Amino acid sequence: MRRTLSARVAIAAGSSAVLAIAFAAPSVANAAETGGRHVLNGKPAWAAQAARVGAVPASTGLNFKVVLNLRDEAGAEALATAVATPGNANYHKYVTAAQWRSRFAPTDAQVAQVTSWLKSQGLKIGQIPANHRYVTVSGSTAQVNKAFGASMSHFKYKGRTETAPSAALSVPTNIAGLVAGVSGLDSTLRAVPSTSTGNTTHSVSTDKATASTKVTSDDTLPGPPDVFINSGPCSSYYGEKKATGLPTLPGVTNPMPYVVCGYKPGQIRSAYGEDRLLKAGYDGRGATVAIIDAFASPTILSDAQTYAQRNDPSHPLRGYQFSQSLPASYNSIDECGGNGWYGEETLDVEAVHATAPQANILYVGGASCYDSDLNSALNTVVDNQLAMVVSNSYGDAGEPTSLADVADSHQSAIQAAAEGISLLFSSGDNGDEVADLGYRTVDYEASDPFVTAVGGTSLAVKSDGSYGWEQGWGTGKSTLTNGAWTPAAPAYVYGGGGGTSQLFTQPAYQKGVVPASISNYFGKGDYRAVPDVAMDADPQTGFLVGETQAFPDGSTKYSEYRIGGTSLSSPLFAGEVALADQVVGGPLGFLNPAMYKLAGTPTFNDIASTGVSQAEVRVDFVNGVDASGGLRTTARTINQTGTIFTRKGYDDVTGVGTPNGVSFFIGITASKKLGVGGGGVGGGIKHGAPVTAAKPLR
Known part of the structure; x- marks a missing residue:
């Protein structure tokens, strides 16, 4: 889940709050043309600090997404800004999903161009949403390495075994302008709920090592979580019960109240x-x-x-x-x-x-x-x-x-x-x-x-x-x-x-x-x-x-x-x-x-x-x-x-x-x-x- 930010990409906002995102165009700052290939994602920054422990086996299955560019990202952001800005003539004049797709989504022909290349690499095409935001793809590690130059590897990082490409990914130049990048091959990119019950911030365990990135699709969800019970004393409203008899804590109002039992x-x-x-x-x-x-x-x-x-x-x-x-x-x-x-x-x-x-x-x-x-x-x-x-x-x-x-x-x-x-x-x-x-x-x-x-x-x-x-x-x-x-x-x-x-x-x-x-x-x-x-x-x-x-x-x-x-x-x-x-x-x-x-x-x-x-x-x-x-x-x-x-x-x-x-x-x-x-x-x-x-x- 943890991501270290090093190679930062500035995304500029104009005076009307329209963002011009660098990755929307094929001339992206971190992309380069090499031997008829267009470099997309670089090696994850965290991997430079981690010890590579070996290659992912060639037969290991991987599931990932090829994210596509909008046809006119600057225009899309301008529209989104206009309908949200009080005083703008288009304020609250929203578009429908169909209207959005017709103006900004990659066309059927563009999607076909990308999927045709993916299929030619032996990869299997999965879901493609109506707005053509991405193409869901699956295949073996060997196929992914060959198609994208991925060099999928295992790393030891912060006590876990993580999986990621150890080399920059690339695609042929003829589809480079259509592809924003490849998502889902970096096993560290997983979210954590922003909840807290006990002494730590996160109540979700993320300690288990990952063998590879999302290789299973038939897991059965577990039963209910282990019980967590609050002890007392606690207050029904803030400050109801005071913790008298306890030593004072410097710098705060004493005696301190007991925490609330939980607002209703x-x-x-x-x-x-x-x-x-x-x-x-x-x-x-x-x-x-x-x-x-x-x-x-x-x-x-x-x-x-x-x-x-x-x-x-x-x-x-x-x-x-x-x-x-x-x-x-x-x-x-x-x-x-x-x-x-x-x-x-x-x-x-x-x-x-x-x-x-x-x-x-x-x-x-x-x-x-x-x-x-x-x-x-x-x-x-x-x-x-x-x-x-x-x-x-x-x-x-x-x-x-x-x-x-x-x-x-x-x-x-x-x-x-x-x-x-x-x-x-x-x-x-x-x-x-x-x-x-x-x-x-x-x-x-x-x-x-x-x-x-x-x-x-x-x-x-x-x-x-x-x-x-x-x-x-x-x-x-x-x-x-x-x-x-x-x-x-x-x-x-x-x-x-x-x-x-x-x-x-x-x-x-x-x-x-x-x-x-x-x-x-x-x-x-x-x-x-x-x-x-x-x-x-x-x-x-x-x-x-x-x-x-x-x-x-x-x-x-x-x-x-x-x-x-x-x-x-x-x-x-x-x-x-x-x-x-x-x-x-x-x-x-x-x-x-x-x-x-x-x-x-x-x-x-x-x-x-x-x-x-x-x-x-x-x-x-x-x-x-x-x-x-x-x-x-x-x-x-x-x-x-x-x-x-x-x-x-x-x-x-x-x-x-x-x-x-x-x-x-x-x-x-x-x-x-x-x-x-x-x-x-x-x-x-x-x-x-x-x-x-x-x-x-x-």
């Missing part, structure tokens, strides 16, 4: 000011939110329905509100952590339902956690216009060096914007990535300029459910050892992702809003800053979820636990966007240009506090199940964010801020007037024809 849907809606909308009938009905993750929990619908019944009984999840689109088979289950993804799916579904309780939810499962499979799942939603909002709670650590992998995702982001689909990605759970990777970077796909990156906060909800305060999510940890906190200055463990891209230059919508100290952090000019917006993500102020889990006695049953991460903030915000879509009676589309115009207004809570001043006490079962293995007591600080930090105005932890109740809906739906009647919470909201049919947008 009503608390989230109340704190973020959605109650007035729900009472007026704005609850997301008719809007569809798509969720994309790897694999699929076999108990997701019953779990989500049980959860709603127990924790939000006035808003049941009805069967007709939930649907799934799943692949015919799965692969690389062990490498991806298997059923560890079930908790991610559960969080996403239950969080969307919490903030948009009448919205329809479409779950689209990727065949694996590899980028190429998740991108295929995203393309399914975008090219069939299956949703108004898409939430993606996963990502890669750092930005890619592979142009093909950028193209595979970036083209979906452009098409989504042109069609009026709001595309959200979690900003990541490792802050500035210094502690995790050893250098400062943002994560992809959150850094894509056509994506709304959702960062994280720590949220205090009061006893009456009202908004207390928010700070940037950045957690330092000290453990109570022999009556003292060790270390005395809490060590950073995780936090909301953010910072400055080194791949994408600054989009027009960020100009004048993002300070130069952030956009030009690396001294090379203004670049894309992350995130764009934020919501609650801190596991200590996290969300209660419920799913079927496996208990030590061999039983499987429904159980609830607290969870956090930007995997929480993204689906929470997706639900808010679904409500806004209902308010205006249609899709708001790519949100960033409109949101940045509203920066500094009451539309958003400006998370401007700095420094570590709050901390919470957390007691955990050492074995994650019960007290038989002992208890661990830790202090978790708030707003310990490293080289990124909250400040007045835009910041690289929370973006332009968090949605500020009804003011958010007034601002984001500015094309219509939101009439909030007098009488406080009971006031009516009277405008906008509600979306009445849950169906694909055509």
Whole structure:
């Protein structure tokens, strides 16, 4: 999953936020003509630091994608920018998928030219989506090596056996202008959910070595994951219970409160000011939110329905509100952590339902956690216009060096914007990535300029459910050892992702809003800053979820636990966007240009506090199940964010801020007037024809 960014590719943004991506043309900077061949992907940067341990056997089967170029990428980006920019004559004049294909997709003849060459190399052609974004290919290692000059090899890297080409890939010059690159041959390119339950950021195991890249296609999904149970004491709202009797922690308010037990849907809606909308009938009905993750929990619908019944009984999840689109088979289950993804799916579904309780939810499962499979799942939603909002709670650590992998995702982001689909990605759970990777970077796909990156906060909800305060999510940890906190200055463990891209230059919508100290952090000019917006993500102020889990006695049953991460903030915000879509009676589309115009207004809570001043006490079962293995007591600080930090105005932890109740809906739906009647919470909201049919947008 880890990617080291070295050979960076600058992607320039013009004054109208149109991106001219270098890999869209055959004269790409890292391509070269050699002996009638056109060089595509270079050797992965990480492989230069790894020890090659041998060649992949010639008979080993490989599955991958040949990513194709758009016919007019600059024109496609110009269109996507125009329909998303307030004040533009084409604002919200979206195109259909059919119109998109007719203008920008590779033609049938171009696809045939590429597939004809692939077949001539003995390779087998698989799925080709309607928008001709890519060609799915399979074949033996020997065939791949011969066709692309791949030299597929095994490497020892960070304690794992990884697979990748040890030489640059190339194609014949006669198809070079059609091919962006080859995706799926690098086994490190797999995403991890942005979730946290315990002491580590990721609840998904990725420790198993990979023999090769995606060689299986008939794996059976495992049963429920092992149970995780929160210990007590904990608070039903922020600050309810104080950890009196424990030693003081320097630099924070003492006595510290115990962490929340897990906020429930009503608390989230109340704190973020959605109650007035729900009472007026704005609850997301008719809007569809798509969720994309790897694999699929076999108990997701019953779990989500049980959860709603127990924790939000006035808003049941009805069967007709939930649907799934799943692949015919799965692969690389062990490498991806298997059923560890079930908790991610559960969080996403239950969080969307919490903030948009009448919205329809479409779950689209990727065949694996590899980028190429998740991108295929995203393309399914975008090219069939299956949703108004898409939430993606996963990502890669750092930005890619592979142009093909950028193209595979970036083209979906452009098409989504042109069609009026709001595309959200979690900003990541490792802050500035210094502690995790050893250098400062943002994560992809959150850094894509056509994506709304959702960062994280720590949220205090009061006893009456009202908004207390928010700070940037950045957690330092000290453990109570022999009556003292060790270390005395809490060590950073995780936090909301953010910072400055080194791949994408600054989009027009960020100009004048993002300070130069952030956009030009690396001294090379203004670049894309992350995130764009934020919501609650801190596991200590996290969300209660419920799913079927496996208990030590061999039983499987429904159980609830607290969870956090930007995997929480993204689906929470997706639900808010679904409500806004209902308010205006249609899709708001790519949100960033409109949101940045509203920066500094009451539309958003400006998370401007700095420094570590709050901390919470957390007691955990050492074995994650019960007290038989002992208890661990830790202090978790708030707003310990490293080289990124909250400040007045835009910041690289929370973006332009968090949605500020009804003011958010007034601002984001500015094309219509939101009439909030007098009488406080009971006031009516009277405008906008509600979306009445849950169906694909055509």
